[in-house]
Structure formats: structure tokens, C-alpha cells
Amino acid sequence: MRRAFIRNTGLVGASLLLSASVAEAHVGTGGASGFAAGFFHPITGLDHVVAMIAVGLWGAQLGKPAIWMLPITFPLVMAFGGFLGLLGLPMPGVEIGIALSGVLLGATVLTETRPPLFAAATLVGVFAIFHGYAHGAELPLGQNALLFSLGFVIATGLLHAVGIVIGLLYQWPWGKITVRAAGGAVGAVGAFFLWNALA
Amino acid sequence: MTKAAAPRKNHIRAGWASFGIATIPVEASAHLVNTGLGPIYDGVAHFAMSPEVILPIVALGVLAGLRGLAHARIAVLLLPVAWIAFGLVGMVLGPLAINPAYESLPLLILGGLAAADIRMPAWCVALLAVLLGAFEGCNFGSAYAAGRDGVPAVIGSAGLVFVLIALVSAAVLKANWDWTRIAMRVAGSWTAASGLLLLGWGLR
Numbered sequence: 001m002r003r004a005f006i007r008n009t010g011l012v013g014a015s016l017l018l019s020a021s022v023a024e025a026h027v028g029t030g031g032a033s034g035f036a037a038g039f040f041h042p043i044t045g046l047d048h049v050v051a052m053i054a055v056g057l058w059g060a061q062l063g064k065p066a067i068w069m070l071p072i073t074f075p076l077v078m079a080f081g082g083f084l085g086l087l088g089l090p091m092p093g094v095e096i097g098i099a100l101s102g103v104l105l106g107a108t109v110l111t112e113t114r115p116p117l118f119a120a121a122t123l124v125g126v127f128a129i130f131h132g133y134a135h136g137a138e139l140p141l142g143q144n145a146l147l148f149s150l151g152f153v154i155a156t157g158l159l160h161a162v163g164i165v166i167g168l169l170y171q172w173p174w175g176k177i178t179v180r181a182a183g184g185a186v187g188a189v190g191a192f193f194l195w196n197a198l199a
Numbered sequence: 200m201t202k203a204a205a206p207r208k209n210h211i212r213a214g215w216a217s218f219g220i221a222t223i224p225v226e227a228s229a230h231l232v233n234t235g236l237g238p239i240y241d242g243v244a245h246f247a248m249s250p251e252v253i254l255p256i257v258a259l260g261v262l263a264g265l266r267g268l269a270h271a272r273i274a275v276l277l278l279p280v281a282w283i284a285f286g287l288v289g290m291v292l293g294p295l296a297i298n299p300a301y302e303s304l305p306l307l308i309l310g311g312l313a314a315a316d317i318r319m320p321a322w323c324v325a326l327l328a329v330l331l332g333a334f335e336g337c338n339f340g341s342a343y344a345a346g347r348d349g350v351p352a353v354i355g356s357a358g359l360v361f362v363l364i365a366l367v368s369a370a371v372l373k374a375n376w377d378w379t380r381i382a383m384r385v386a387g388s389w390t391a392a393s394g395l396l397l398l399g400w401g402l403r
Contacts, residue, residue: 011213070389079392086399149396
């Protein structure tokens, strides 16, 4: 009698452990990690970081309206590149394009090049497609798509802001030298990555 | 009954009992938030934890605020009304399986318009507010189709929609300096860029 009671109690206990629990599909788990993954994606690649900062530096050097036009243009066109990468459309020479962006954008800041606004926006836009494509093709599956995208775009925008803040030094004589030197550093990093991409 | 048959019968009973317990249906709460404070607060919390819905409303607030007082007033008035009306429609329609690609469209359109700072008459903003309220409200309401307390949840969420659009558009209206307006346009650009990436995720 006692053994039967213990056995039955054990069976009921095991059944309760295996019974259906509350379904919690899509209740927002992993949102914070998705944002963090997107936020850290652009800032953990030095080739991307220097190019984004160079866009801000160049915008600040060119003054209004480029100071805000370039940072508005870049995320939008970069997102278009990311869109192409997400769809898996082929784009050859992405790494070379990214490295070239560092070299050329750094060189424009170093040499204080002042092309027409349309030409500057076009140059930045073309390079933005390469950067966006590389990110889009590497985006990990299983993340919260919106929060990942938001973190990714905000990080890119903040890197431009870093470049703009450094570029604001341009109004002082010693600041001009500092900004141009920063452009030279960006170009050197870009040249290093270009060497690796071509090797 | 023999002594050998009794334990066998007990086993069968225990087996049926276990099967019965294992298949007890439990309420599924997919896409719903349960605060324990009642359905109105459940709706408020559900909305507050849905960035894919909050972001287009912020973008509409930025767009309406950039365009001026009349545009902001009409957006603040129409968006919550459309939200409630189409939330109820969504409850009637039942659960909707919407591809994230469609969810990206409000972000792309509203963020793009805010970034471009395009001039438009007030009725255009009114139309955008109604379309946004219809799409997001219907989607929100459809999540509560199986719930018993959908109407209070939709009304509760509409309250927060009103507060959000009113605060954002008022803050943008007060942004009189050049750089603050530019910051708003940059926010619009970032919203549109996020929408474009979301579209890529949806079509992937």
C-alpha cells in the first residue's frame, strides 16, 4: 500500500514536471543584446571607424551646409548598401573600396580639398555603399532586426559626430594643423588596410 | 480481481492521469504583456515595449513639429483617434501575420520626409497620421483578438500614443535654433536608414 502510494505520487509529480507551460513567443527577449550587437558592429572595425570619423572631419572642414549634409547622406546611403548586402547581391572589391575610402577621405582632409557640395556628397555616398554592404553581408541571424539596425545606425552617426567635434577645432590656427594631422592619420590607416586588401 | 491484475490497472490509471495532466491547456501570451495591473496598463506596457511601433510615431512627431503648429495639432488629434478606430478593427480581423518588410515602410517614409524637411500642406500630415494610426493600430489590436480585455488595452495604448506624439511634436516645435532643427533631421535620417535595413531583413 505504502509502495503504491509512493509510486503513484512519483508518477503524478513527473507528469506535472512535464506538463505544458505558458507559451511566451516573441515577448521581447534579446532586445538589449540586439541593440548592443548592432551598436558595436561598426565601432569594432578600425577601417570603418576611421572612415566614419573622416566624414565628420571633412564636413566640419567644409563648413555649412556640408557639416550636416554629409552626416545625413552617409547613414542613408550606407543603409542602402546594407540593404544590398542583406539581399546577398554580389558586389566585388568591397574591402578595397572600404580601404580606399580611408585613403581618399583622409587625403581630402589632409590637403583641405574643397570640391563642390554635390561632388563631396557623391564621393561620400559611393564609399558609404561599400561600408554598408560589408556590414549588411555580415549581419548575424537571430538578432532583433529593428534594434540591431537602430544600434548600427546610431553608432555610425555618433562616429560622424566624433569627427565633427574634432573638426570644430578647425576655427583656430593650431586646430587646423590638428584636423589635417587627423586626416593624415586616417589616410595612413586606410593605406594599411588597402595594402592588406591588395596583398 | 486477481492480485496480479490490480497493479496493472493502477498503472493504466496513472498513465491516463499523467497524459491528462500533461495536456492541460495553458493560456498562450504571445505578443502580449501582462503587468498584473489590469488591461489598460497591459496595453500601455505593451506599447511601451514595442520599439517598432514607437519609432514611426516619433518620426511623425518630428515631421509634424518641423512643419509647424497647425500640422502638429492635426497629427496629435488624428493619430490616437485612428489608432483606437483601427485597433478595434484589428480585434475583429484577428491575428495578422505581417512581414517585417511592411513594418519598415512607416520608418522609411516618415523618416525620409523628416530628413528631407519637405514642405507639405497640413492635410498631407493628417493623411500620414491616419495611415500610420490605421496600420499600427490595426496590428496592435489584432494581437488582442483572442484576449478578453482587448478594448481597454487598445484605449490604454492610445493614451500613451497621444502623450508620445504630443511631447515629440511640442519639443520639435520649440526647437528654434538651426542646429536643433538639423538634429531633428539627422534623427529622421537615422530612422529612415533603420527602416531601410529592416526592409532588407524582411526580404532576406
